[in-house]
Amino acid sequence: LKSAKAKSGIELYQPGAFHIARQQFTTETSLRRAIEANRLTLAFQPVIELNSGKVTSFEALARWREEGVDIPPSTFIPVAEESGLIVPLGRWALDEAARTLKLWDRVAGSDVPVRMAVNVSAIQIARDDVPTMLREAVARHDVAAERLVLELTESVIVADPDRAAKAMESIRQIGATIALDDFGTGYSNLAYLQRLPIDVLKIDQSFVTGMLGNRDKVAIVRAVLSLAEALGLRTTAEGVETLELAQTLAALGCTRGQGYFYSAPLSAEDAYAFWARSNSRAT
Numbered sequence: 301l302k303s304a305k306a307k308s309g310i311e312l313y314q315p316g317a318f319h320i321a322r323q324q325f326t327t328e329t330s331l332r333r334a335i336e337a338n339r340l341t342l343a344f345q346p347v348i349e350l351n352s353g354k355v356t357s358f359e360a361l362a363r364w365r366e367e368g369v370d371i372p373p374s375t376f377i378p379v380a381e382e383s384g385l386i387v388p389l390g391r392w393a394l395d396e397a398a399r400t401l402k403l404w405d406r407v408a409g410s411d412v413p414v415r416m417a418v419n420v421s422a423i424q425i426a427r428d429d430v431p432t433m434l435r436e437a438v439a440r441h442d443v444a445a446e447r448l449v450l451e452l453t454e455s456v457i458v459a460d461p462d463r464a465a466k467a468m469e470s471i472r473q474i475g476a477t478i479a480l481d482d483f484g485t486g487y488s489n490l491a492y493l494q495r496l497p498i499d500v501l502k503i504d505q506s507f508v509t510g511m512l513g514n515r516d517k518v519a520i521v522r523a524v525l526s527l528a529e530a531l532g533l534r535t536t537a538e539g540v541e542t543l544e545l546a547q548t549l550a551a552l553g554c555t556r557g558q559g560y561f562y563s564a565p566l567s568a569e570d571a572y573a574f575w576a577r578s579n580s581r582a583t
């Protein structure tokens with residue numbers, strides 16, 4: 301390979317592009333294998349109701365460990381989206397999240413009163429039948445659709461507003477909730493907030509982290525919170541890393557928080573224990 305590379309001369313002219321293309325191909329091939337061999341896992345991060353301190357839900361986040369090295373979602377999700385692998389990956393994530401919820405119910409001896417949130421890429425909405433996938437996962441694991449939350453980003457609406465609206469209405473009809481992820485970072489027209497069946501706005505961590513002492517960030521967070529209140533939407537702040545942030549957000553009227561202050565994403569077992577502990581404290 302080395303001599304072929306040297307002979308081609310590509311490295312002399314476009315070392316960066318060649319390297320990136322090759323790396324992407326390698327990642328894509330090994331990601332495909334990892335999905336097929338069921339070697340991805342999910343981590344679960346609690347979402348906390350700011351007023352009561354109760355766990356309201358967990359967000360399921362994909363994890364990929366290859367030869368002892370963690371490959372971050374910021375690396376493999378874009379590759380999955382570009383290659384189309386996000387379709388099987390996304391199907392697996394929803395199925396695994398529903399399966400885990402059912403597993404927790406069995407351990408608890410009754411339905412654990414938390415929701416499970418799963419990220420759904422705009423590519424899945426465009427290329428896959430997400431409502432049918434949801435119906436199937438719910439039936440397979442015998443969990444109420446009302447316990448599932450699908451996190452979509454504004455990009456889904458920008459890409460194909462009509463298809464997005466249809467998919468969102470079906471998802472809602474089935475009973476699941478829709479959260480708008482990374483809110484504030486997209487480029488969409490805000491008019492859709494009033495038309496589409498959205499339940500929760502997740503305020504992007506780029507506005508939350510470092511918001512204390514930054515008047516611009518505080519102004520943006522305030523604006524999002526008052527918009528949400530006027531439209532009857534709940535709000536989750538991402539990236540809550542300190543007690544002071546949690547208190548400030550609660551005072552501003554934010555409903556929920558998620559971040560390292562409460563917990564990093566956890567294994568299924570540790571997430572269950574986190575819920576059980578916080579539940580016994582609350583009652």
Ligand code: C2E
Pocket residue numbers: 345360361362372373374377386389390393419420421451481482505509538539540541558559560561564565
């Ligand atoms: P996201 O959906 O916005 O998820 C929140 C991200 O913020 C997670 O990163 C989480 O670990 C991180 N985070 C949580 N608390 C804090 C905090 O206090 N401070 C900071 N700085 N970060 C915090 P993660 O797990 O690396 O995932 C990154 C992104 O990858 C996710 O962002 C989501 O867009 C995407 N992703 C992850 N799993 C999936 C999946 O199964 N399907 C799809 N389509 N996307 C996924």
Ligand code: MG
Pocket residue numbers: 359419451481
């Ligand atoms: Mg998310």
Ligand code: MG
Pocket residue numbers: 481482502504538
């Ligand atoms: Mg998010």
Ligand code: MG
Pocket residue numbers: 481482504505538
């Ligand atoms: Mg985010």
